[in-house]
Structures are given as C-alpha cells and as structure tokens.
Amino acid sequence: MFGLFGRRKSKDKLKERLKLVLSYDRAKLSAGNMEELKRELLSVIKKYFPAEDNDYDVKVEQHGDRMVLVANLPVQAP
Amino acid sequence: MNAKAIVVTSGKGGVGKTTTTANVGAALARLGERVCVIDTDVGLRNLDVVMGLEGRVVYDLIDVFEGRCKLRQAIIRDKRVDTLHLLAASQTRDKSALSESRMKETVRALLDDEGFDRVLIDSPAGIESGFQVAASAADGAVVVVNPEVSSVRDADRIIGLLEAREINEVRLIINRLRPAMVKRGDMLEVDDVLEILGVKLIGIVPEDEKILVSTNIGNPASLDDTTKVGAGTAFRDIARRIRCEEVPYPSYEPQGGFLAGLRRLFGGA
Numbered sequence: 371m372f373g374l375f376g377r378r379k380s381k382d383k384l385k386e387r388l389k390l391v392l393s394y395d396r397a398k399l400s401a402g403n404m405e406e407l408k409r410e411l412l413s414v415i416k417k418y419f420p421a422e423d424n425d426y427d428v429k430v431e432q433h434g435d436r437m438v439l440v441a442n443l444p445v446q447a448p
Numbered sequence: 449m450n451a452k453a454i455v456v457t458s459g460k461g462g463v464g465k466t467t468t469t470a471n472v473g474a475a476l477a478r479l480g481e482r483v484c485v486i487d488t489d490v491g492l493r494n495l496d497v498v499m500g501l502e503g504r505v506v507y508d509l510i511d512v513f514e515g516r517c518k519l520r521q522a523i524i525r526d527k528r529v530d531t532l533h534l535l536a537a538s539q540t541r542d543k544s545a546l547s548e549s550r551m552k553e554t555v556r557a558l559l560d561d562e563g564f565d566r567v568l569i570d571s572p573a574g575i576e577s578g579f580q581v582a583a584s585a586a587d588g589a590v591v592v593v594n595p596e597v598s599s600v601r602d603a604d605r606i607i608g609l610l611e612a613r614e615i616n617e618v619r620l621i622i623n624r625l626r627p628a629m630v631k632r633g634d635m636l637e638v639d640d641v642l643e644i645l646g647v648k649l650i651g652i653v654p655e656d657e658k659i660l661v662s663t664n665i666g667n668p669a670s671l672d673d674t675t676k677v678g679a680g681t682a683f684r685d686i687a688r689r690i691r692c693e694e695v696p697y698p699s700y701e702p703q704g705g706f707l708a709g710l711r712r713l714f715g716g717a
Contacts, residue, residue, distance in 0.1 A: 379633030384597055385640050392604050392644065 393430045397437045404428065411441060419445035449650075449690050451588020451617045453555045453567045457610075458592040459602030461573030464623040467659060468592050469570040470498045471670040471680070475687035477532035478671065481565040484523065484558050486535040488582040489572040490546055493537035500666020501526065501534050510538035513550040519557055528671060533564070543577050548584040555585035566690075575609060583610060588617035590650065594624045595636040604645055619650035621686060626655045627700040651686035653679050654700055 394401055408428045427442040456469045466487075473485040487495035490510060496502040507522035512535070526532035535554075538545065558564045571582035583589070589610045593603040603620075610618050622641055629635035636644075638652055656679035662669040669680035670687070677698070685695045 381630075381633050381636050381640065384636060385644065388597060388600055388644055391601060395601065395604060396608070 390429070393432055393437070396432065397430045399430065404430070412443070415443050415445065449588050449617055449619065449692070451586065452559055452565070453569065453586045454588045454590055454690070455569045455571050455583050455586035455610075455615075456590050456592065457571035457579060457582065457606055458573065458599070459575060459579075459606040460594075460599045463592050463594045463599050464653070465573070465592050466494050466498050466570055467663065468590070468621060468623065468653075468683070468686075469495060469568050471668045471683035472590075472687050472690070473568045474499070474526075474529060474532055474668040475670040475684045476566055476568075476690065477526070477529040478673075478684075479687055479691060480531065481691070482531045482533075482563060483566050483568065484533040484535055484562075484564045485568045485570060486555075487537035487570050488546065488551070488578060489570065490537045490578065491539065491542045492572065493539045495570050496524075496534060496536045497666060498663050499526070499534060499668060501536075502666070505536045508536045508538040509554070510541050510545045512554060513545065513547060519554060520562065523562070528667075543572070543581075546577060546581040548581050551581050551585045575605060579606075579609075583613055583615065586615055588619070589615050590619050590621055591645075591647065592621045592623050593641060593645070595622060595630075595638075595641055600636070600641060600644060607645060607647055618647050620645060620647045621651040621653060622649070623653045624655045625652055625700060630700070650689050651682055652697060652700065653682040653686075656680075 394404065408426065411428060412426055425444050429440055431438050431440050456465050458465050469485050473483050477483040485495060485499075486509065487493050488509065496505050501524050504524050507517040509522065511517045512519050512522045522535055524534045524536065526534070555567050555569070558567050569582045569586055572578035591603050591606055591610075593599050607618060620642070622638055625638070626635055630637055638649070642649055656669070658669050659679050662672070662680070670683040672680050673684070675681060688695045
C-alpha cells in the first residue's frame with residue numbers, strides 16, 4: 371500500500387475514488403444527495419439514540435448484481 | 449467471440465478506438481477472415497486515414513443509407529490484405545444522417561449477402577445517437593479503456609448501456625498501459641481495472657511509439673509481423689482471441705532492469 375518512501379501509491383487512491391464514484395453512477399445518485407441522506411438518517415437515529423455527528427458512514431456498495439445501501443451508525447446505549 | 453458484428457467503443461474520446469479497429473481488423477483479415485470495418489463517426493471520419501485508404505473513398509456509409517449507391521460500390525478493398533475492407537463514414541454530413549434500421553440492414557447484408565465473416569463497427573465517442581446507432585447492429589462489443597480515471601468511468605457507463613441493449617458478449621481492451629508507471633504504483637494495474645469494471649479481458653496493449661509512426665504512414669502496426677513485442681503484437685493477439693484461440697498474455701514488466709535481463713536470458717516471460 372505504501373511505496374518505498376512512505377508515499378501512498380496514487381493508483382490505490384484512484385481505485386478507491388473510482389469505486390466510490392462508480393457506485394454512485396450505477397445507482398444514479400449524486401454524491402451531494404448521499405450527504406443529504408446521511409444528514410437525514412442521522413437526525414432520525416438521534417431521535418432514538420444519542421449519537422455522535424462525525425462518526426457515521428453511509429455508502430452504496432455493489433454486491434454482485436445488487437446495489438446495497440450500507441449505513442454504519444454507531445450509537446450509545448440509551 | 450461468437451459475435452460476428454462487433455462494436456468497438458469507449459465512451460471517452462481519444463483512447464484508441466479507431467487505432468484498435470484498424471489494427472484488429474487488419475490482423476483478423478491477415479488470419480484469413482473476410483473482414484469489413486465500418487466507420488460510424490459521421491462528420492469526423494478517420495478510420496480511412498488511419499488505414500491509409502483515404503485516397504480511395506468514393507461512396508460512404510450515408511450514401512448507402514440514402515440509396516445513392518449500392519452497398520458493394522461503397523466497400524473499399526485493401527490492397528495489402530485482400531480480405532480487409534472498409535466502409536467509410538461521411539465527412540460532410542452529421543450524425544443525424546445515421547439510422548438504426550439502416551445500420552442493421554447494412555450489417556446484415558454484409559454478413560448474409562456479401563459473404564463477410566466479421567464486421568467491426570468503429571463507434572464515435574460519446575453515449576448519444578452515434579454510439580447508439582453503432583451499437584444497434586452489433587451482437588458483441590469491445591470496450592477500449594485507458595488505465596486512467598475518466599476513461600474508466602466512461603467505460604463503466606458504456607458497459608451499462610451495452611447491457612441495456614442486451615449485448616451480452618462484452619470484452620475489454622486495456623490500451624496504452626505504461627508498465628513503468630504501473631510498477632511505480634502510479635497507474636492502475638490490469639487486475640484493478642478488471643475488478644472495477646467487472647467485464648472479461650480480451651487484450652492488453654502497451655503504450656508504443658510505433659503506433660504513431662504506423663498511423664503517420666497509414667499502415668496498421670499489426671501488419672508488421674517482424675516484431676514480437678509491443679502494440680502491434682498485442683493487436684494481433686487480440687484478433688486471435690476474438691477467434692477463440694487461447695493466447696497467453698505476455699508480462700508487461702518494464703524491460704532493461706537487471707532482473708528483467710536475467711529473465712530474458714533464461715527464457716522467462
């Protein structure tokens with residue numbers, strides 16, 4: 371993952387970016403909409419659990435032929 | 449590939465569609481197939497100059513579509529390989545002169561009436577009507593991609609559109625691979641591109657100055673079989689794979705290093 375001089379390979383960064391942008395392209399979503407979705411999801415979750423604002427992750431993943439919305443929202447026990 | 453009519457496409461422009469069509473078409477013809485390559489980039493035709501046949505275009509694809517000539521009159525036979533033929537695009541019209549039904553009829557006639565074994569359709573860049581017409585007559589597709597961000601993204605979009613057209617035999621050519629950059633970690637590897645795009649590979653073509661030289665003189669590099677390395681050979685290998693031959697992929701490790709020298713010395717890849 372890291373080159374001789376600790377420099378991260380640029381192709382690994384590209385691969386990560388491409389996977390993300392293609393998952394949005396394939397789902398016909400815009401990255402901006404996903405941000406909106408994240409905010410709304412979090413506000414709903416917060417009604418039921420105390421949650422941190424910065425510790426969540428919502429993304430679209432390709433599982434074979436299916437697109438899957440994956441949300442990782444750590445909550446503190448109420 | 450089982451497909452007889454193969455569209456060569458990419459989404460993004462400038463990645464090597466026309467060069468690929470010319471070189472793979474020439475190599476297939478050299479292998480004995482009766483091949484017709486069709487330029488569908490109406491208004492921006494280039495397959496004729498890349499193949500060195502620009503001086504012989506009298507009638508074009510749109511003349512055929514609009515009945516100004518017979519199909520046979522518009523087919524230009526190559527003088528170097530007599531099984532290689534070109535159907536040129538019109539340079540004076542625009543893409544609105546294209547028609548899916550005429551395109552399908554024309555390709556059908558080439559395969560059924562004119563006795564061609566294979567038709568390669570050089571698609572224009574983009575995802576609009578030109579691409580759609582080129583794809584409409586195809587039963588297989590070769591997607592040309594360069595290992596860089598915009599080409600891979602556009603290829604993904606094109607693959608989606610080909611699937612929507614129920615073209616199931618879709619194969620990938622990774623063009624302009626630069627082994628030294630791959631080795632440094634500054635260019636996507638073949639496996640990265642295949643993982644991201646999820647289609648089957650049919651060729652890896654290294655960046656090669658000889659391609660520019662051969663297009664300068666209008667003589668496809670794949671016809672020069674005196675060399676065993678480089679892009680011309682890669683295009684010949686692709687032609688053989690299209691004919692369902694098993695052709696191993698050479699290693700594109702950068703040459704010249706001590707280890708590479710040793711490997712060559714001892715007959716390694």
